[in-house]
Amino acid sequence: MKLNHDNQFLREVRLKEEEIPSREIFPFSLPVIRTFTGLKFHPNVTYIIGENGMGKSTLLEGIAIAFGFNPEGGTLNFNFSSYDSHSKLDEYLRLVKGTYRAKDSFFFRAETFYNVATNIEEMDHEPSSYGGKVIDSFGGKSLHEQSHGESFFAAFTERFQGEGLYILDEPEAALSPLRQLSMLSRIHELVQQGSQFIISTHSPIIMAYPHAKIIELSEEGMHEVELEETNHYAIMKQFLENRERLFHHLF
Numbered sequence: 001m002k003l004n005h006d007n008q009f010l011r012e013v014r015l016k017e018e019e020i021p022s023r024e025i026f027p028f029s030l031p032v033i034r035t036f037t038g039l040k041f042h043p044n045v046t047y048i049i050g051e052n053g054m055g056k057s058t059l060l061e062g063i064a065i066a067f068g069f070n071p072e073g074g075t076l077n078f079n080f081s082s083y084d085s086h087s088k089l090d091e092y093l094r095l096v097k098g099t100y101r102a103k104d105s106f107f108f109r110a111e112t113f114y115n116v117a118t119n120i121e122e123m124d125h126e127p128s129s130y131g132g133k134v135i136d137s138f139g140g141k142s143l144h145e146q147s148h149g150e151s152f153f154a155a156f157t158e159r160f161q162g163e164g165l166y167i168l169d170e171p172e173a174a175l176s177p178l179r180q181l182s183m184l185s186r187i188h189e190l191v192q193q194g195s196q197f198i199i200s201t202h203s204p205i206i207m208a209y210p211h212a213k214i215i216e217l218s219e220e221g222m223h224e225v226e227l228e229e230t231n232h233y234a235i236m237k238q239f240l241e242n243r244e245r246l247f248h249h250l251f
Helices: 056-067 110-125 133-136 148-159 177-192 231-250
Strands: 012-015 039-040 045-050 094-097 104-109 164-169 196-200 213-218 221-225
Touching: 012 056, 045 056, 056 094, 056 104, 056 164, 056 196, 104 148, 148 177, 177 196
Parallel strands: 045 196, 045 213, 104 164, 164 196
Antiparallel strands: 012 039, 012 094, 213 221
8 A cells, every 4th residue: 555645644743852741650651651752653544552540541632632633532622521531742742744625524432422422412502503403513413312323323324524633542342343343444545535643542454444554552661563463453363363361360
């Protein structure tokens, strides 16, 4: 696949190391931040992966907020807060943006997507000078009247327009394996339309997009790896090929 650097809306993120008060306090005490100096993004798809507690969602959140997104997700125009619990990491990040500006954008957070859906309904109850309803761009059906997985997928298929920057935090949370494959297909469509993705995930299916950059976080720091080198892939492969042996050690 030919890399399209023209749609690299976000090139790099750097840490303002000279401004950090202490590496012993949150979020600077997180494994990823303790050793973090910077990260260069792939022009198409970058994955940030790792075990729970490594700080990948905090890093992704910081990048998104520094870019201008609402902490709980949505487009750059969303401005609401159900519970102000985000870290202040964004204040210590410096973003290096690309030459061109994205025509579309979305920060998707699985854990707060319900709040985004609620905010959409609240906005649609108010008179709009734009004419249409916000929910129309999600397919027209209330996200609360769909299953969790259907509402997630409506965002990917209906709301994402192309030529956009899409930051996704664990998008596989409510998706079946078949839906995850469909999401890979949708990612490819949007990449072909000039989009850039930055994705945090635990799913070996989601992180299998060809030629993407995979950054794995560990206690030792961050390293670029191939899909087959990830712990996620190795564990899933072992489970599928020899689960009896795995169960023997587990039980």
